[in-house]
Each structure stands twice: as structure tokens, then as C-alpha cells.
Amino acid sequence: MREISRLTSKGQITIPKAVRDALSLSEGDLLAFAVADGQATMRKIAVKADGGDRDALNLQLDEWGGSADEDAYRDL
Numbered sequence: 001m002r003e004i005s006r007l008t009s010k011g012q013i014t015i016p017k018a019v020r021d022a023l024s025l026s027e028g029d030l031l032a033f034a035v036a037d038g039q040a041t042m043r044k045i046a047v048k049a050d051g052g053d054r055d056a057l058n059l060q061l062d063e064w065g066g067s068a069d070e071d072a073y074r075d076l
Helices: 017-022 052-060 067-073
Strands: 030-036 039-045
Antiparallel strands (some): 030 039
């Protein structure tokens, strides 16, 4: 599968629906990015159903800590 998305001036992208469906992504899911040899890969982070892992990871993702970020990502 090959999909295209455009980067906004704020560094944001919309993950195409076909990709969201293929990875079973839904609101609140965490994604990990890796860059090697000029290419980036993305994968869904599996967390326990109780949310404990998600809470711990969210504490590490301080770049998503503000209300402006919450507003910006709400409708993606």
C-alpha cells in the first residue's frame, strides 16, 4: 500500500484512512516513529487495556502536553 499525505506549516499530517484502517488506529492510539537511512517508519504502540502503559508513555511525550496541542489534534 502506498498513500500520500501533505505536511502542514505546523509540521502536522493527516494519516490517510486506508493506513488508519490497515493499522486499526483509533483516537488516542500512540504511534512510534523511527528514522534510518533517510526513511521514516511508523508503528502503533500496543498498550495494556487498563491504560497503565498509556499513562506512563504520555508522561514521556511532553511535546503533547499543552492544551493547544489537544485542540490541534482533536479532529484528526
